[in-house]
Amino acid sequence: MAKRVDLIERSIYKRTQSFYAVSSWVEISYLLGPWIAxxxxxxxxxxxxxxxxxxxxxxxxxGIYALxxxxxTLLALLRLYSLxxxxxxxxxxxxxxxxxxxxxxxxxxxxxxxAIFGGLLLLVSFHAASLKVKGPYFLLATLLLPIMLAxxxxxxxxxxxxxxxxxxxxxxxYGLVPPSIANYYLVTxxxxxxxxxxxxxxxxxEIGLIVRCIADNEYAVEAxxxxxxxxxxxxxxxxxxxxxxxxxxxxxxxxxIGPSSLSLTVSLTPLLGSVIGTVSTNIAGAVIGTYLxxxxxxxxRIAAIYKIIVYAVIIxxxxxxxxxxxxxxxxxxxxxxxxxxx
Amino acid sequence: MEIIIYGLCxxxxxxxxxxxxxLVFGLGGxxxxxxxxxxxxxxYAIGIFYWRLGWAPPLAILVGIxxxxxxxFIFYKFLLSRTQGLMINEALISLxxxxxxxxxxxxxxxxxxxxFPNVWPERLVPLFGTQFELSRLGVIIxxxxxxxxxxxxxxxxxxxRGMWALSADRxxxxxxxxxxxxxxxxxxVIATIVxxxxxxxxxxxxxxxxxxGELIILWVLFAVILGGVGxxxxxxxxxxxxxxxxxxxxxxxxxxxxxxxxLVIILLIIVFRPSGIFGVATKxxxxx
Numbered sequence: 001m002a003k004r005v006d007l008i009e010r011s012i013y014k015r016t017q018s019f020y021a022v023s024s025w026v027e028i029s030y031l032l033g034p035w036i037a038x039x040x041x042x043x044x045x046x047x048x049x050x051x052x053x054x055x056x057x058x059x060x061x062x063g064i065y066a067l068x069x070x071x072x073t074l075l076a077l078l079r080l081y082s083l084x085x086x087x088x089x090x091x092x093x094x095x096x097x098x099x100x101x102x103x104x105x106x107x108x109x110x111x112x113x114x115a116i117f118g119g120l121l122l123l124v125s126f127h128a129a130s131l132k133v134k135g136p137y138f139l140l141a142t143l144l145l146p147i148m149l150a151x152x153x154x155x156x157x158x159x160x161x162x163x164x165x166x167x168x169x170x171x172x173x174y175g176l177v178p179p180s181i182a183n184y185y186l187v188t189x190x191x192x193x194x195x196x197x198x199x200x201x202x203x204x205x206e207i208g209l210i211v212r213c214i215a216d217n218e219y220a221v222e223a224x225x226x227x228x229x230x231x232x233x234x235x236x237x238x239x240x241x242x243x244x245x246x247x248x249x250x251x252x253x254x255x256x257i258g259p260s261s262l263s264l265t266v267s268l269t270p271l272l273g274s275v276i277g278t279v280s281t282n283i284a285g286a287v288i289g290t291y292l293x294x295x296x297x298x299x300x301r302i303a304a305i306y307k308i309i310v311y312a313v314i315i316x317x318x319x320x321x322x323x324x325x326x327x328x329x330x331x332x333x334x335x336x337x338x339x340x341x342x
Numbered sequence: 343m344e345i346i347i348y349g350l351c352x353x354x355x356x357x358x359x360x361x362x363x364x365l366v367f368g369l370g371g372x373x374x375x376x377x378x379x380x381x382x383x384x385x386y387a388i389g390i391f392y393w394r395l396g397w398a399p400p401l402a403i404l405v406g407i408x409x410x411x412x413x414x415f416i417f418y419k420f421l422l423s424r425t426q427g428l429m430i431n432e433a434l435i436s437l438x439x440x441x442x443x444x445x446x447x448x449x450x451x452x453x454x455x456x457x458f459p460n461v462w463p464e465r466l467v468p469l470f471g472t473q474f475e476l477s478r479l480g481v482i483i484x485x486x487x488x489x490x491x492x493x494x495x496x497x498x499x500x501x502x503r504g505m506w507a508l509s510a511d512r513x514x515x516x517x518x519x520x521x522x523x524x525x526x527x528x529x530x531v532i533a534t535i536v537x538x539x540x541x542x543x544x545x546x547x548x549x550x551x552x553x554x555g556e557l558i559i560l561w562v563l564f565a566v567i568l569g570g571v572g573x574x575x576x577x578x579x580x581x582x583x584x585x586x587x588x589x590x591x592x593x594x595x596x597x598x599x600x601x602x603x604x605l606v607i608i609l610l611i612i613v614f615r616p617s618g619i620f621g622v623a624t625k626x627x628x629x630x
Contacts, residue, residue, distance in 0.1 A: 081430045083437075129613040136373055136571075139433055140563050141612050147560065148605045154598055268437060275434060308445040312438040319431050319438075320424055 004341040013335040034334065042189045046182045056181045060253055062294035063188030067246035068270035069277075069286040070195050074239040076274065078232065079215045080134065084142030086266040088243030089250050090149050092119040093257030096248065097166035102159050108172040112248050119244040120237065127236035131229065146262040153259060165258015169251055184253050191245065192287055199283045211235060265308075269293060276318050278325040285327030292326070343470045345589050351478045353585025354485035355548070358540030359558050360565035360577050361492050362533030368572045369496075369509040370526040372422065373429055375436040378558030379443040380417075381537040384410030385545055385554075386447055389456045407538045414534045415527065423523045440559075447552050455551040458542070477546045484543060488536065493574065501528055509572040557601075564604050568611055570618025579619060583607065 012030050021027045041048075049055040068085050075082050095115040099106045106114075126145070133141055153160040160166070171179040202208050210231055213221050218228050251257050270290060277289020296314070300307045322329070359381065366374045388406035391397045397405075417439060425431040466473040496502035504525050507515035516522065537558075548554055564584050569576025587603040595602070611618065 081433070083433065130616070133612055133616045136367075136371075136429060137567065137612070137616055139373065139429070140567055144560075144563070144605065144608060148609070151599070151601055151605060155602070264437070265441075268434075271430075272434065275430065305449060309442050312441040312445075315438040316421060316435055319434050320421070323428075323431070 006339045006341070007332065007336040008339055009336055039193065042193075043186070046185060051182055053181050056185045057253070058295060058298045059291070060181060060185045060188055061250075062291045063185065063192060064246050064250045064253070065269050065273060065294050066192055066287040066290040067188065067195075067242055067249070069273045069290040070192070070199075070283050071239045071242040071246065072270045073274050073283055073286045074235055074242070077211055077215060078235055080138045081271070082142040082267075083139050083271065084145040084267055085243065085270050086146040086262045086264075087142070087149065088119070088123065088240065089247040089266065090146055090257070090262045091122055092116075092244045092247030093251040093261060094149075094153075094160065094166070095119060096251050097169060097257045098159060100169055101166050102161065108170055108252070115248055116241070116244055119247065120240055123240035123244070124233065124237050127240065128233060131232055143267075146264075146267060150259045150262045161258070163259060165256060165260065167256045167258075169255050169257070171252065171255070181253070184249065188249060195242065196283050196287070207231070207234075269297075272315060276322075276326055278327040282327060285325055288327060288330075289325065344472055345586075345593055347470075347472075347474060347478070347482075348593075349586040349589035350482050351585075352589050353582045354481050355540065355544040356561045356565055356585050357489060357578060357581035358481075358485050358543065359537055360562045360581055361489060362537040362540075363562035363566055364574065364577050365492075365505065365529045365533045365536075366526070368566050368577065369505040370522075370529055371509065371512070372418075372526060372530070373432040373436060374422070374530070375433060375559060376417070376440040376443065377533070377537065377562060378555050379440040380410055380414055380534060381541050381558055382550075382552070382555035383413075383443045383447065384534075384538050385458065385541040385550055386451060386456065388542065389458050389550055390451070392458075393456065403542060407535060410538060411531055411534050414530055418527055418530045423527075444552055444555060447555075453552055455549045458545045458550045475547055477543070481543050485540075488539065489578065492536065495532075496574070501525060505529060560601065564608055566618075567608060568618055570620040573618065573620035576618055576620030 012027060015021070016027045016031050021031055045059060046056060068088065071088065072082060072085055092115045095118045096108075096111045098104075099111040099114060100108065130138070130141055154162050210221065210226060214228055214231060221231075222228050250261070254261075270286075273290025273293045274286040275289070276293055277287070278285025297307075297311060300310055303310045359378070363374070363377050366372050366377065384406050387409055388402050391402035391405060392399055421435050421439070422432060425435060466475060496505060504515065504520045507518065507520055508522055508525065512522065545554070561584065565577050565580045567580075568583065569578070569580035584604045584607070587607060588600045591603040592600040
């Protein structure tokens with residue numbers, strides 16, 4: 001006998017969509033509960049794992065990939081799917097590497113500021129040049145960028161150090177947060193939280209609406225007297241800025257930048273995290289998806305040499321069987337209950 | 343003179359690989375990024391049959407081609423076509439398969455080059471005062487014939503015309519009775535066979551190693567983007583541009599940097615003319 005499953009909305013879900021939520025603490029906590037729980041777990045993680053450096057390192061890297069995933073979803077908002085997010089890490093990492101190790105010996109904070117400006121300039125000028133590129137062309141163009149940068153490292157082996165990469169990038173010796181892995185972890189968490197709330201702010205503003213319209217129909221937006229060019233550049237700049245910040249953190253945590261940081265797996269991780277997390281451009285879904293993916297990837301170390309194969313098989317299974325993303329199923333679990341007919 | 347022969351040879355090798363990708367991506371619109379990986383995986387299968395199991399070269403080649411064709415058929419039928427044309431999912435699945443194939447190759451054969459059965463007798467031919475391998479000259483003779491064959495196939499058979507129709511307008515083609523998934527399945531099989539022919543004509547002088555797999559996918563992407571997606575003459579012209587620019591850079595800067603000139607050309611094309619040299623598909627959209 002085949003089973004049939006009905007999804008029924010909880011009545012509290014229906015009520016909390018309006019002003020009823022303000023009138024009672026139960027309903028407010030129903031809405032805010034998942035957020036508060038998530039934030040609490042994220043912030044208190046160092047305490048839970050007793051400041052275990054390895055666990056914190058994994059979660060810091062996961063957070064950096066989550067930042068890249070946020071940057072990726074911003075571009076996906078314009079229906080531009082990038083396959084070259086390793087480029088963001090590569091550009092900012094190499095700028096820091098050149099300034100602090102291979103050419104000059106500038107202190108870290110100076111390098112970071114210069115990396116933000118230099119990286120933004122380079123990335124935005126690339127995106128400005130590729131404004132007309134859409135659809136599969138954008139996919140392919142961004143796929144080529146990290147390969148191009150990796151190739152370019154052979155051109156200047158004295159500065160970019162070709163295959164070995166630049167290692168020994170110094171950590172900041174002074175400043176607001178002392179250099180320890182727990183602090184880096186908290187920095188990634190706070191940046192992600194700020195971005196999640198900033199995105200809610202953008203969503204409700206005019207600009208969110210215009211960007212969605214650009215994805216649907218550029219001609220209509222252009223005909224309404226708005227400059228498509230300006231809004232696209234704006235989204236590119238914000239996305240690049242987040243990517244560059246992620247790149248700086250990545251270089252700081254690993255202390256190394258090289259061609260391996262430009263590989264396809266690095267570009268694929270934020271993309272996969274977003275696709276596994278959510279089908280729409282929901283930042284929270286993308287962040288959760290990326291954390292799951294990176295932790296899973298780290299857990300796959302037990303599979304040793306078959307790691308990549310297991311990883312790829314998981315990608316194929318998730319893409320084929322959960323096309324709407326895991327976040328969607330988590331939301332369903334929270335807001336609906338199931339009635340099963342025999 | 344040497345540059346002309348080497349450039350011609352490089353161009354025809356690129357053209358051989360690009361022909362198949364043109365059928366699948368250029369006309370069919372399937373983002374089949376594991377194309378190069380399948381070609382190189384098949385070449386490795388042939389290499390293993392020949393080198394580890396000691397089979398005769400013709401048997402190894404036939405069994406290798408049959409095996410890879412079957413795998414590609416299964417891959418398209420049961421994985422790629424299930425994404426219903428969602429571009430990002432197609433790209434993800436084909437990249438995942440690319441990772442699997444490359445990893446299996448690394449695990450079984452390592453990164454060192456593997457001997458590949460040579461279809462030509464190893465002989466040097468004196469030409470214009472220098473000596474050339476017979477295999478290079480063979481590519482220059484056979485590749486144009488295969489190219490003409492595919493051109494004839496696209497122009498004069500029902501399947502080929504169906505592909506043109508699909509690339510021009512998918513919905514109208516479906517209304518006229520073209521079944522996209524069925525047709526693209528045939529095309530992907532033909533493309534794999536063409537790429538395998540390209541592989542065993544060229545690998546005897548390129549050498550068989552995992553790097554070649556990445557090189558193939560870069561070449562075909564270059565050729566298809568540069569020429570314009572869906573344009574046959576654009577693809578042919580682009581193969582020649584890339585082949586000669588590679589030959590010239592290799593002779594001036596050394597062979598490790600030979601991809602640099604094509605990369606710069608691609609960047610310029612993306613900036614100034616995203617639809618490629620002969621592309622018409624997005625010409626209207628470029629005005630914005």
